Amino acid sequence: MDIIRMMTNLPNGLSEGRQETEKSLQETYAPHSICFGCGPANPQGLHIRSFVAGDSLVAEWQPQPHHEAYAGALNGGIIGTLMDCHSNWAAAWTLMQRQGLDRPPPTVTAEYAVKFLRPTPTDEPVRLIATVIEAQGDRAVVETKLIAKGQVCALCRGTFVAVKPGHPAYHRWQ
Secondary structure: OOHHHHOOOOOOOOOOOOHHOOOOOHHHHHHOOOOOOOOOOOOOOOOOOOEEEEEEEEEEOOOOOEEEEEEEEEEEHHHHHHHHHHHHHHHHHHHHHHHHHOOOOOOEEEEEEEEEOOEEEEEOOEEEEEEEEEOOOOOEEEEEEEOOOEEEEEEEEEEEEOOOOOOOOOOOOO
């Protein structure tokens, strides 16, 4: 199998229709979140729905015309938001698993960078695959791919940190 096909295949665990029948991590652990990218309770938000698939988190999301930068191409800011939120949930899930917690710790973005490889078409769903490549203490480094029409359109690498009581984002998922 060539490298592009390998990169665009979703990890095992995301079957057709799964995203329609199962609760996402966001719906399970943060149903009242108002985050623009991933908050189920934000009526104007993007409503990213992340699912565990092996060692990765996966999501599918359908762009709408109002998400376009120009006809047929997804806006770069929306791409950044999708990748930031999905990566953040990969970090939170991994920290929860490693620390034996019953809920993911509230995490925030310490830094992230997006590399745009090609325009992202908007006429089909985009796929996101986030994988934690390093986790230590209260932080995780995540690499994420955004795939459309079988091609990797953007890459992201970010560091996400669990916050402590007293931080403004500490209660955001409750």
